[in-house]
Amino acid sequence: MTSPSEHSGSTKGDYPWWLVALVVVAMGIAVVIAANEIYSQVFAVILKGLWVTIFVTVVGFTLATLLGLGVALLGLSDSAAARQFARFYTEVIRGVPILVLLFYVAFVGAPALVALANFVATPLVTAGYIDPFLVRDVSLMWRAIIALMIGYSAFIGEVFRAGIQSVDKGQIEAAKALGLSRYQRFRLVIFPQAIRVILPPLGNDFVAMVKDSSLVSVLGVSDITQMAKVYASGSFRFFETYSIVAYVYLILTVGLSLALRGLEKRLRKGFER
Template identity: 75%
Template structure:
């Protein structure tokens, strides 16, 4: 018989009153927005940035997850050089604030990347086969995506590393005895078990990235925060504007958190069968 999760028995009878309270507040705010011409106008303008916020978050998280998994595998490599490189990367990137990283990638990294691309393509450019790449060709939105991807990849790498190391070594040895290759062991044995440990902190990083995506407004990217900033600076309705901005972010993050919690519970039940 599989023992119950330590939190399951104490929380089975707990009614989610916090969720009821949030739902009541959300409905009340929705009624206020619908019944006020000012709030409707603010919501219409600010909500135009929802698409950019979601796009930046999804792209940034996708690339951060892929890069983080690669860094984690390097950290677990049998080669000391790869382990040292991975450790150097995670320690340096985790020590730099996301806002500083945004400025650095946007105004230092992007010009350097464009210069490198032009250097590689210099034979074609000299022959007149193509035009040199300009810094403005790399949009501010993509610079923000690159910065978020790099910034979060270091944290996600540690999540993957801890999750992979949580798998019982005896099962890995058994997979070796069955003749599975390193790739097959990871795909068939390690990752399916590690994902149950990885998912909760990975979901937390996704929620955090939604909130940190608001920092891209400092680059002029037209996300929710930037649209609110533009409207508030012109109308001087700061209370109404930033109340709507906070409301939209809360809807996005709480909705995502509830979805991730349900997925986590489903994976936990699957693992106990």
């Protein structure tokens, strides 16, 4: 019988044949797209929504990361009220499906926000300095981005909290003894060590948001999925259209996953030096 360590070593040494197979399949599909007029047409239509998908994902994830970090810091603060608020926010947001949150922000939150803005600006509107705000002034794309930001911030907040708590308390106490401020302790001691724990799940959340960005199509935002829906409903070529959609998303997610793994390895080597 082989020992667990031998099993572990053989696993680490396995050649990534799955990646080779995936590349071969992807290249084969690319040849089909280039050679077939129908697939080429579908691919061209879908690519029109690629930049919208990228924009929604990058902006939404950046905002979610900032908000999630804020929630994590509240959850780790000395104030009991702040900790309870952070836990309340996290549990509520994590308990609501992203699609439901998307509808709520788009059709409940945005009108409520516009109504509040009009109420605050009533003197200016009455005096004729500005026109009343309208719900349609808030674009559907930004409603979708805000929904993704809120939805993912709860999960990212937990990632940050776990990473920060993984840092040895003895080092934090030593930093306090040296007279470092709270900000200096976080920047110089806590964050450089926590990032090694935070980065892998944070990367997974980014890849997950790429896929969940397809939900914005329910609001009519012209991303990859929405462009595919419009084309398929007009041409009735559902097989060709959604096969290409799956292919594009697969290229995006697998490519990002490999890039993030490479970044993790580089950072790990940098920390070990």
